[in-house]
Amino acid sequence: MDVFGQNGVCVHADSNRLFVDACKKRNETIVISHAHSDHARISQTNRYLMTPATAEMVRGRLRPDQLQVLPLGRTAEVNGFGVSLHEAGHIFGSAQVKIANGLTTVVTADMKLQKSLINEPAEILKSDVLVIESTFGKPEYAFPPREKVYEDLMLWAARNIQRKHFIVLSGYATGKAQELTKFCNEFLGETPIVHERVFEQNQACEKHGLKLGGYLKLDHNLKDANVLIVPPSLADPHLFQVIEHFTGKKALSAMATGWPGNRGFSKTFPLSDHADFNQLLEYVRQSEPRQVLTQYGFPREFAFQVRRKLGIPARELDAKGQKTMGEYAG
Numbered sequence: 001m002d003v004f005g006q007n008g009v010c011v012h013a014d015s016n017r018l019f020v021d022a023c024k025k026r027n028e029t030i031v032i033s034h035a036h037s038d039h040a041r042i043s044q045t046n047r048y049l050m051t052p053a054t055a056e057m058v059r060g061r062l063r064p065d066q067l068q069v070l071p072l073g074r075t076a077e078v079n080g081f082g083v084s085l086h087e088a089g090h091i092f093g094s095a096q097v098k099i100a101n102g103l104t105t106v107v108t109a110d111m112k113l114q115k116s117l118i119n120e121p122a123e124i125l126k127s128d129v130l131v132i133e134s135t136f137g138k139p140e141y142a143f144p145p146r147e148k149v150y151e152d153l154m155l156w157a158a159r160n161i162q163r164k165h166f167i168v169l170s171g172y173a174t175g176k177a178q179e180l181t182k183f184c185n186e187f188l189g190e191t192p193i194v195h196e197r198v199f200e201q202n203q204a205c206e207k208h209g210l211k212l213g214g215y216l217k218l219d220h221n222l223k224d225a226n227v228l229i230v231p232p233s234l235a236d237p238h239l240f241q242v243i244e245h246f247t248g249k250k251a252l253s254a255m256a257t258g259w260p261g262n263r264g265f266s267k268t269f270p271l272s273d274h275a276d277f278n279q280l281l282e283y284v285r286q287s288e289p290r291q292v293l294t295q296y297g298f299p300r301e302f303a304f305q306v307r308r309k310l311g312i313p314a315r316e317l318d319a320k321g322q323k324t325m326g327e328y329a330g
C-alpha cells in the first residue's frame with residue numbers, strides 16, 4: 001500500500017486507489033473532508049463523496065450527478081475500499097476519513113479536539129496509518145481553553161458596545177463566521193448583521209440542524225445592530241470608514257484566529273478551528289498508529305516531535321508514493 005500527497009491524499013493498494021481532498025485528478029471519485037475551498041476543490045469531471053452538511057455548503061459548485069452524500073458513522077464502498085466519515089470538530093459538516101482495506105488508514109484533514117459552540121471535538125480514531133494535519137505542529141502553539149477565549153471576547157465586545165462603539169468581528173464565512181454568529185447571540189445577547197457570504201453559509205448550516213440564533217443580512221442596515229460579521233478579506237480601513245460614516249460610531253475590529261499578531265485588527269482572539277500542538281500529539285497517542293504521516297503547516301517539525309515524544313515512526317507525507325505496505329506493517 002502507498003499513501004502519498006498530491007495537494008490532498010492518495011491511497012493506493014493493489015490496483016485500487018482512493019483520493020481525499022483537493023487532488024488534481026480527472027474522472028475519479030474524491031472524498032471531501034469539509035467545505036473550505038483549499039480542500040473542496042471541485043472539477044466538472046469528478047464524482048465527490050462528502051457529508052450532507054458539507055454538500056449543502058458547496059452545493060453551488062456541484063452538479064447533482066457528481067455528488068454522493070455519506071452521513072457521519074456510515075460506511076460506503078468506494079473503489080474497493082471501505083470508507084467512513086467521522087466527526088473532525090473543525091467546522092460544521094467537517095469529517096475525518098477512515099479508509100479500510102485490511103489496514104486502517106485515517107486521514108484527519110483539518111481537525112480540533114476542542115469542543116466549540118458549533119462542533120463536538122474530533123472523534124479519535126484508531127489507525128494503522130495516520131495522516132494527520134500539522135497546521136500548528138510546533139510546541140509554541142498552545143491555545144487556551146475555548147470557554148476562556150469566549151469570555152475574553154465577550155468582555156472586550158460588551159465593554160465597547162457599552163461605550164457606543166461598533167464591533168466588527170472577522171472570521172472565514174465558512175466555519176468561523178457561524179461560531180461568531182452564535183457567540184453574539186449567546187454571549188452578547190446581540191443580533192449581528194452578517195455579510196452576504198456569511199448569511200448564505202449560516203443558512204446552509206441551519207438547513208442541517210445547526211441553531212445559530214438571530215442574524216440580519218448586511219443591506220444598508222448598519223444602524224440596526226452593534227456588531228457586524230465579515231470575512232477577513234473585507235475587514236479593511238475602507239469598511240471601517242463606511243461604518244463610522246453611517247453609524248456615527250467608532251469601529252473596533254477583532255479577528256478570530258490561532259495565528260499570533262494583530263494584522264490590522266484592534267484585537268485578535270485565539271479562536272482556532274485547528275488542533276494546537278498538544279491536541280495533535282494527544283490524537284496521535286490515542287490513535288496508536290504504526291506509521292504517522294504529517295501534512296500542512298509544520299509537517300517536518302511535527303513528525304520530529306512524534307518520533308521524539310511518542311517513539312512512533314513519523315514523517316512528512318511524500319508528494320510521490322515510494323513506501324510500501326512493509327513499512328506500515330513493521
Ligand SMILES: [Zn+2]
Nearest residue numbers: 034036090110
Ligand atoms: Zn479547513
